[in-house]
Amino acid sequence: MAEMRFRDALREALREELIRDPRVFLMGEDIGLYGGSYAVTKGLLDEFGPERVLDTPIAESGIVGAGIGAAMGGLRPMVELMTINFSFLALDQIVNSAAKLYYMSNGQINVPMVIRMASGGGSQLAATHSHSLEGLYAHFPGIKVVCPSNPADAKGLLKRAFRDDNTVVFIEHTALYSMKGEVPDDPEFTIEFGKANILREGKDVTIIGYSGSVWQASRAATMLESQEGISAEVIDLRTLRPLDIDTVIASVKKTNRAVIVEDDWKFGGFAGELSAQIMERAFDWLDAPVARVCGKDVPMPYNRNLEFAALPSEEDVVDAVLAML
Amino acid sequence: MAIEVTMPQMGADMTEGALVRWLKQPGDVVKRGDILAEIETDKATVELEAFEAGIVQQLVVAEGETVPVGQVIAILAAPGEVAAVAEPPRLPRPAVRERKVEGGATARPAAPRAPVLEGEADERLRISPVARRIAAEAGLDIRAIAGTGPDGRVLRRDVEDALRAQPLAAASQPTAAPSTPPTPRPTAPALAATTAGRIETASKIRQAIARRMTLSKQTQPHYYLTLDIDMTAALTFREQVNVSASDAQRVSINDLVVKACALALGRHPRFNAEFGDNGLTYHDEINICIGIALDDGLIAPAILHCDEKTLGKIAADAKDLIARAKSGHLKADEYSAGTFTITNLGAYGVEMLIGIINPPQAAILGVGSVLPQAVVRDGAIVVRQVMKVALSADHRVTDGAEGARFIKEIQGILENPASMSL
Structure with missing residues (x-):
């Protein structure tokens, strides 16, 4: 185990995978010479050379399309998109090609590609650079959606993503890149997809988050315990596709209450999907309607105060829990 | 308005x-x-x-x-008012239960709740799915459970509280049917099915008796004092007053006991009080309930304002009360305003009756038959008319010595009955 930052854990995963599998290569905007917008790929160009670490033009659709072609041809590409907000430019490639080729070719062609993208607000990057769209990708069958919340998970899940035979959308919250944590050194350390992590056990309410929202949930649980004597269970979903609904349902059957926290907009979002599944599978165990604590229904404001007001806070989570009792 | x-x-x-x-x-x-x-x-x-x-x-x-x-x-x-359009009825909104704060931390103001829409017809019972399921499995009537959740929703804790408040009839009386049996359901759990025998659904009055007697025994710590009262003089006194009394005013032994208790309660007001979270409430009125056996149960309506009534008035009111109790025409106050209860099975030849307090009252007096007994008076054995009484009192309100003084007061009045004619 070594303590490292989230971005360093990601880089370690990339390094180890580049070493382990000669089919792996990386491409994206400014990932080589510049080292990546969030310095995740720093040093990798020097270590692995321009054949395996490729700087590309600013052309999201083109680089994802090239990644699909490479994957179809037998390589294991990782494509970095600077932010999830820019992935809209590549949406047709991701949704119409990467997600569907295996199905449409009757299993003859698969697309083993990792698409990394940064997500989340809180850095005053304004409305076109700050959103959280994990739920959007979770909507489409045919791709996997991974959203780590800490350095160890970031490494274990990214290494696992390279070993998947399907396209994996790997989403990193910008507020977590500098987060420190203990990370296993074992080059074979991976974390299975579809296995949620119970971060904290509790008996009165289940608070569910993923990516950055795990930490609003966790801080809210601490406040609930110290200020209200309420025992909250916190679940980190880790992956939205596949979704570990069994862990969520088992917890809700124990606590009878659920709060879902996400930075994304509430309307039509992933929290609504999860809420519906809880209702479908645990209706007779619910003691209160499932609550959703989500981003406000506005494009992300640039103003710092307004930006924080638009994002869900731990106080919002605490209020949602108290309103259920 | x-x-x-x-x-x-x-x-x-x-x-x-x-x-x-x-x-x-x-x-x-x-x-x-x-x-x-x-x-x-x-x-x-x-x-x-x-x-x-x-x-x-x-x-x-x-x-x-x-x-x-x-x-x-x-x-x-209101008289003279032009009739306004009536609002549709709304369910009363129960108070939100205070949240327990552990560890002495400062309470956080509860998040504002969405109010129930004004004027919205809101008759559906609010109950959470898990509360409904647990209530159904236990055969509880969810309409009888008070909700403490948001907007008065019945929550899991409310059903569990109601279950705990239920008498443990099935456990403590293995041979008897539960006093509040679950409502029969096609998929009823095996609770009752394991006991062979006929199951009879409890009537409303039986359920009420079960609930109230259980409440009493579970929340009011009883102590008991018994005493013999020499009723020889009281019987003579009764004969004398009944000679000239109208039919309505004819005095029964129980009327004498009611009058004696009314006088004694005036002098021992703690037996005319009740215990609550805020302390003792002393009642201004002395309203004495009398237990009346009905075909399908028991009822204990009150003779109101006994302290202001003569023996003759008490006798007349008791007859009227018994008649109306049997025909089901009691007034609201007579149900709810009682402050003390007398239960008398003397007419059945019972020697002694130890009663269960009628909650939330402080005491009940059980009265047995007046029977000729050999007693010692002035060193000689003589035959006297003796009535055994038993005081059951709430120990949260009074202590044994007070109880002794109170029951001796009743004894003194009945053994010197002339004071009751005042």
Whole structure:
């Protein structure tokens, strides 16, 4: 185990995978010479050379399309998109090609590609650079959606993503890149997809988050315990596709209450999907309607105060829990 | 101002009542004290009096409907007022239970709740799915459970509290049917099925008795004192007063006990009190309940204002009360305003009866038969008419020595009955 930052854990995963599998290569905007917008790929160009670490033009659709072609041809590409907000430019490639080729070719062609993208607000990057769209990708069958919340998970899940035979959308919250944590050194350390992590056990309410929202949930649980004597269970979903609904349902059957926290907009979002599944599978165990604590229904404001007001806070989570009792 | 007439609470355990019959119709002028309707409770049919004068504007609840206590059942317009459009009825919103804060931390203000929409017809019972499931499995009537959740929703904790408050009938009386058996359901759990025998659904009055007696025994620590009272003089006194009494005023032994208790309660007000979270409440009135056996149970309505009534008036009122109890025509106060209870099985030849306190009262006096007994008087054995009484008292309110003084006071009055003629 070594303590490292989230971005360093990601880089370690990339390094180890580049070493382990000669089919792996990386491409994206400014990932080589510049080292990546969030310095995740720093040093990798020097270590692995321009054949395996490729700087590309600013052309999201083109680089994802090239990644699909490479994957179809037998390589294991990782494509970095600077932010999830820019992935809209590549949406047709991701949704119409990467997600569907295996199905449409009757299993003859698969697309083993990792698409990394940064997500989340809180850095005053304004409305076109700050959103959280994990739920959007979770909507489409045919791709996997991974959203780590800490350095160890970031490494274990990214290494696992390279070993998947399907396209994996790997989403990193910008507020977590500098987060420190203990990370296993074992080059074979991976974390299975579809296995949620119970971060904290509790008996009165289940608070569910993923990516950055795990930490609003966790801080809210601490406040609930110290200020209200309420025992909250916190679940980190880790992956939205596949979704570990069994862990969520088992917890809700124990606590009878659920709060879902996400930075994304509430309307039509992933929290609504999860809420519906809880209702479908645990209706007779619910003691209160499932609550959703989500981003406000506005494009992300640039103003710092307004930006924080638009994002869900731990106080919002605490209020949602108290309103259920 | 429109005047809202609500379903009254007649007795601490009443949660709902059925509207049997309207005696006033829209447009009728109502005086204070007029009978508006007949209401059927768990126990009997009672008359609902108007507390304010007005003109009946709307009868909100139809005859035959059962509604929760507190729900608006009629709207009166104040005299001279132009009738306004009536708001549809709303369920009363129960107070939100205070949240427990552990560890001495500062309480956080609760998040504002979405209010129930004004004017919205809101008659559906609010109960969470898990609470509904647990109640169904236990055979609990969810309408009888008070909700403490947001907007009065019945939550899991409310059902669990109700379950804990239920008598442990099945466990403590393995041979008897549970006193509040689950409502029969096609998929009823095996609770009752394991006991062979006939199951009879408990009537409302049986359920009420079960609930109240369990409440008493579970919340009121009883102590008991028994005493022999020499009734020889009292019987002679009774014969004398009955010589000239009208039929209505003919005094029974029980009337003598009621009068004696009324006098003793005036001198020992703690037996005319009740224990609550805020301390003792001393009642201004002395309203003595008398236990009356009915075909299908038991009822204990009160003779009101016993402290202000002569023996003859008590005798007349008791006869009237017994007749109305048997025909199901008691008034609300007679159910709910009692402050002390006398239970007497003397007529059945019972020697001694130790009663269970009628909650939330402080004590009950059990009265046995008056029987000739050999007793020692002045060193000689003589035959006297002896009545055994037993005081059951709430130890939270009084202690044994006080109880002894109180029961001796009753004894003194009955053994020197002339004081009762005052």
